[in-house]
Amino acid sequence: MWFRNVIETYRHMKIKNKLSLLITLVIVISLAFTVLVQQYAFSIYDGQIYDKSSHVLNLSSTAIETELKRLQQLSYKIIADEQVQDWLTSLKANTSDYDSLLASQFLLDRLISYSGEEPYLYSIQIIDAWGKEHEGGNVIQQDPLKKKKVLETASEASGENRWIYPDGKDSALIVTREIRSFHRTNFDLDDLGTLVIRINIDKIVRDLAPEEGDMMIYSGQNVIFPRKPAFAPDQIVSSSSANTKGYEIKHIAGEEYFISQIQSRNTGWTYSNITPFNQIFQQITLIKEIVVVVFFVILAVVMLLVIRFSYSLTRPIDDLMARMKLAEKGNFEEANLFAPGGQVAMNEIGLLQRSFRFMIERINMLIQENYANRLLIKETEFKALQSQINPHFLYNTLESINWMAKINRQSKISEMVEALAFLLRNSVDLKEPIITVGEEIDIVRSYVTIQKIRFEERLIFHLDVPVELLGRRIPKLTLQPLLENAIHYALEPTIEPCELSIRGWENEEGLFLCVEDTGPGMKSDMLDKLRSGEQRTKGTGIGLLNIDERIKIAFGEAFGIQIVTPAHRGAAVMIALPRGMEE
Numbered sequence: 001m002w003f004r005n006v007i008e009t010y011r012h013m014k015i016k017n018k019l020s021l022l023i024t025l026v027i028v029i030s031l032a033f034t035v036l037v038q039q040y041a042f043s044i045y046d047g048q049i050y051d052k053s054s055h056v057l058n059l060s061s062t063a064i065e066t067e068l069k070r071l072q073q074l075s076y077k078i079i080a081d082e083q084v085q086d087w088l089t090s091l092k093a094n095t096s097d098y099d100s101l102l103a104s105q106f107l108l109d110r111l112i113s114y115s116g117e118e119p120y121l122y123s124i125q126i127i128d129a130w131g132k133e134h135e136g137g138n139v140i141q142q143d144p145l146k147k148k149k150v151l152e153t154a155s156e157a158s159g160e161n162r163w164i165y166p167d168g169k170d171s172a173l174i175v176t177r178e179i180r181s182f183h184r185t186n187f188d189l190d191d192l193g194t195l196v197i198r199i200n201i202d203k204i205v206r207d208l209a210p211e212e213g214d215m216m217i218y219s220g221q222n223v224i225f226p227r228k229p230a231f232a233p234d235q236i237v238s239s240s241s242a243n244t245k246g247y248e249i250k251h252i253a254g255e256e257y258f259i260s261q262i263q264s265r266n267t268g269w270t271y272s273n274i275t276p277f278n279q280i281f282q283q284i285t286l287i288k289e290i291v292v293v294v295f296f297v298i299l300a301v302v303m304l305l306v307i308r309f310s311y312s313l314t315r316p317i318d319d320l321m322a323r324m325k326l327a328e329k330g331n332f333e334e335a336n337l338f339a340p341g342g343q344v345a346m347n348e349i350g351l352l353q354r355s356f357r358f359m360i361e362r363i364n365m366l367i368q369e370n371y372a373n374r375l376l377i378k379e380t381e382f383k384a385l386q387s388q389i390n391p392h393f394l395y396n397t398l399e400s401i402n403w404m405a406k407i408n409r410q411s412k413i414s415e416m417v418e419a420l421a422f423l424l425r426n427s428v429d430l431k432e433p434i435i436t437v438g439e440e441i442d443i444v445r446s447y448v449t450i451q452k453i454r455f456e457e458r459l460i461f462h463l464d465v466p467v468e469l470l471g472r473r474i475p476k477l478t479l480q481p482l483l484e485n486a487i488h489y490a491l492e493p494t495i496e497p498c499e500l501s502i503r504g505w506e507n508e509e510g511l512f513l514c515v516e517d518t519g520p521g522m523k524s525d526m527l528d529k530l531r532s533g534e535q536r537t538k539g540t541g542i543g544l545l546n547i548d549e550r551i552k553i554a555f556g557e558a559f560g561i562q563i564v565t566p567a568h569r570g571a572a573v574m575i576a577l578p579r580g581m582e583e
Contacts, residue, residue: 026302041287053260061271063208079179088192092129111136122198165222172198216272419446438470465504475550482515490519511577522571
């Protein structure tokens with residue numbers, strides 16, 4: 001009964017409460033599973049640490065011990081060598097110098113032969129009964145104190161092997177023993193000398209020890225390997241509880257280390273492998289990845305169930321969001337249409353859809369009205385500015401004058417009248433306020449033709465506009481008025497020749513056309529003063545403000561006229577237009 005009541009209560013819950021309950025359930029299940037898997041992984045992890053560390057350390061220590069035992073047996077092989085016994089006996093008998101020299105040479109050759117066969121030896125040395133050294137291998141200068149210690153240690157052992165550990169001056173592990181006479185004809189155990197074998201313990205450990213962690217070998221407080229240990233033996237010594245397990249986690253110098261240890265039954269040495277605890281986590285990376293993958297799989301399955309369940313509840317909201325996106329992109333016509341088939345529900349979502357529809361309808365109507373008004377205002381402004389440059393000439397009269405000039409063979413007059421007629425035809429025509437740069441340059445050429453007849457050699461005109469820019473769009477009568485102003489302010493006041501030029505170029509910022517002259521120049525803030533009324537023009541023609549405003553109306557506020565003060569004498573008026581205006 002209570003279960004049925006719970007189901008009934010859940011059915012009547014609000015959408016947000018249902019989704020909150022489901023998401024909470026997903027999180028609880030995911031966290032519970034994650035905690036269980038992590039705990040299980042760590043329990044496996046502890047066992048793997050012990051097994052691997054103990055196994056590797058056992059193998060390494062066994063291999064090292066085997067190699068050291070073999071080198072110990074080498075010491076017995078050397079002292080039991082009959083020729084070595086004969087030569088040492090001969091040297092002790094103090095025979096002739098020649099015999100001593102010959103015995104010494106033979107002994108040296110044999111020691112070199114032994115040391116050459118062993119990759120882990122520095123040298124093999126025999127100190128005879130008279131204290132003379134015979135050494136084969138990597139011979140070094142022996143410290144007198146170290147030599148004395150070696151002899152004393154060998155003497156105390158009474159023929160047994162003894163170890164001498166590396167120190168700060170000598171990195172070799174030394175095994176030493178006395179050489180006693182036990183020749184088959186003379187078994188008197190007479191002292192013949194001391195055998196000293198210097199072992200390269202660093203090379204043995206490098207070859208036989210694991211690469212992971214830091215290997216350390218010590219006997220009591222004497223460190224055998226490495227030569228410069230990172231830790232003292234008392235820092236890593238295990239407690240009694242650790243000895244039963246073979247490993248321990250210790251804090252040393254503020255950091256956590258995993259230390260596994262084993263003690264040799266043969267030498268009594270302690271072998272330790274010290275690994276930073278953070279490195280151990282690499283061993284369970286795979287487990288963590290599996291946990292993450294399983295976590296996301298379960299999360300995906302549960303979320304798919306949630307999405308499928310809530311789809312019927314959230315579908316009206318999705319439809320409303322889609323219409324909002326259409327309205328955001330400006331597509332108000334489609335955003336205002338209802339979904340095909342079916343009535344809008346009268347619940348909260350349905351009322352929200354109806355309100356949104358009425359709002360979009362009103363916004364669309366206001367935008368259309370505003371857009372139409374803006375177009376009308378721009379067209380009115382443009383035509384008002386354009387009307388300022390529409391001179392009312394009698395075109396038919398000019399045609400008659402041209403005809404009469406040709407009859408009377410006045411070629412200059414005819415050329416001037418034809419150029420003027422071309423200018424008037426383009427100025428009177430208001431059908432295309434935006435023309436190509438090539439068409440504007442044709443107007444400029446006609447105007448220059450007229451002015452050339454007037455000023456002759458005083459007017460020097462240059463045109464440098466690339467062919468690929470001739471198809472770009474520009475407001476009609478933009479360059480010609482600027483050229484007219486240059487003639488009025490730069491050429492007319494002087495009797496000297498004046499150079500006028502029109503240049504064009506294009507870069508990433510836009511298309512640029514520049515009208516330059518070599519006249520007296522113009523201040524760069526002239527345009528600002530004209531706008532503010534501080535400066536007034538002297539002529540009655542088309543001003544800079546007129547051209548600047550027409551460009552801004554046509555292409556936007558980012559474009560227009562800029563006055564540049566060249567490094568040389570003169571003035572330059574630059575027109576900035578947008579790129580890609582072929583259309």
